Amino acid sequence: MTFDSKEEVQYVLNMHHIKKGLYYRMGKLSPTLIVARCVNDECDWRYRATIIIRSQKWEVRKLSDEHSCSSPVISQDHVNLGSVYISKSILALVERDPSISIPIIIAHIKSAERYTISYRKAWMAKQKPIEDLHGNWEQSYHDLPKLLNAMTIFLNGFFVEKQTRPLYNQQGEMVHDYVQFHRVFWTFKPCIDGFKYCKPIIQVFLVQETINPRERRSTGNFTVRLYDKLCDCMKFQKLHMPCSHVVAPCKHLHHNYKSYINQVYTLEYVSNVYNELFGEWPNESYWPDCEEPQIIPNSKYIRNKKGRPKSS
Template identity: 40%
Template sequence: MAKQKAIEDLHGNWEQSYHDLPKLLNAMSGFLNGFVVEKQTRPLYNQQGEMVHHYVQFHRVFWTFKPCIDGFKYCKPIVQLDGTFLYGKYKGTLLEAVAQDGNNKIFPIAFAIVEGETADAWFLFLHYLKIHVCPQDDLCLISDRHESMKAAYARQGSGWTPDNSVHVFCIRHIAQNLMRHFKNTERKKLIINMAYGMTEPRFNYYYNTLTSEPEIEGVIEWLNTIPKEQWTLAWDGGRRWGHMTTNLAEAINSILKKTRNLSIFAIIMSTYKRCNASFIQRGKKVNAKLRANQIYTEIIKRAMTETFTVKLHDKWCDYGKFQKLHMPCSHVVAECKHVHHDYKSYIDQVYTLQYISNVYNELFGELPNESYWSNCKEPQIIPNPEKIINKKGRPKSSRIRTEMDMVEPGQPKRCSLYRNVGHSKKKCPYCQGSSSHQA
């Protein structure tokens, strides 16, 4: 409660932030060219059941920026989805859609604040994402294997179909589900190795190793319920571009961790400021330092100790990296040198300097001081009183610990202050006032 009051002093009243939301969104629509917002509210009724005029109750909001929409056209054709809790006074969930540019930089493309990770909330997010940000075909949607997400993707009207996209799963969540059912760390490692194997022989090697174990029938039956195209690199047809997890979206969650403590007004403003600053910074770096011919300048110098079959015409190599990551591996570069071909012609255009530069070409525009914003004539928005978090008492953690939170066995213990191995926080020799330091 003290934290909420301190945040309120810095960023304004929690309820007032909902009142000011229409004014903020109208200002962004007016001053930021191409800004997209989709807002959903509910009618407000009094205790007698009569509708209250000039007031509505907040339900959901989706927003994105024109530079994110335009830049996504030059990113890898993948979209990672994830949701994370809000920590403020009112319950809610922040949904994000994240892509990656050819320089392996995280590229956020859309946000939404909803009531939770329900099938209806994900359906709204996917629907608006397809309409406003991702109208192109042949996209790969990467998410966790949650029933609400699968239902939203399959629901008619979402815009995402097997004809224009493919929906694949994060291997970390599949491994988590496996541990929940069978609780076997060694089998979990084998399945992860199966998923990361870039070729069918590599996949089959780990599969045969797994099937040779005793009492494996239940694990195999469980795995067979998930199509191999949705969780393995060997069978994905190159649609995943090597991305096996939702780590990009998880990284955005980490970046916005402090932001998630703020009011809804401050959260939307923070996404604008952070995305704007990121575009300016990365645009300067791309124009100043990045060179497309540096991607594989050192690979030719490596000694070739293994023999793989390479088919340049089909863009295929036994090793698998060529067709999965859409860039030449060392074997392809060596073959190109042997037949006097330019290996750079086999690098996908997403990795070229021109494409990476195009990602950050657009400008966000400047949002002036609030005193220049025009008054909004829309009904005043109020928060849902049922969404208030922890009215009294010390907040209790609601995080559900899963297998992904467990530390791998054999990892050395580290000091939580300085991350050094060999001592704990209590006995840290670098901490002022500790007995060892005084000695």
């Protein structure tokens, strides 16, 4: 029996034990040798695989056919059901939906292997296919200058502002050709053009008092000037929308009060936000190389790999 890699040897070993509900323990593990034995000391099961230098293939040298021990009590989880094994099993699922939830991964392993793995194990196992598909944390920062450079070249009106900080080594000397990421802001031309059509949330206007000081003003009386779009209560001029004092005379005059609603509140106006089209975006192989210094992430912000992972 030969295998192409050490990982393949371990995978087959794990698969066999998970299916049978038996446990093994790794003995010696080196770049050229794998030794395993049963967790039960009274059991004779032994395993030994080694690399053949000439063919660079792994060969099983010693294998007792079956365990002489009986399978241990069925437990919820299996010790040999590790994150590498799970990663392989869920690769296609994560590829289809990278935001797949951890409970779905747990359910998948339950139906495929009959074991209920822990939340942490499932979470850890999901990280590997995600990294294989989308690159890891450091790689993303490394790729950033080239991506932003390409967007600047290919997308008309693209705006980016990138802030980095000098990088120092442990001796306090500045490292050349590398900078540390601080923050980045970017936006696309259609977003800039569409922004002016967004519905204003806060409107502040300078309002001038228009009341004749000789007139006594009681709380119940409000002067409305429809033509100037003014009302004593100030809502009309501030919100650019008729207040109740405007609606009342409109009704009296058989006048449509809706004509006093500013156009920024209309759907036609707001839909202008989506008027502009985004530019075409060529495949990564067409992006030019970027000469800028390489960006290193700030390790302070890396997700904590220890402790219980939070639900995603």
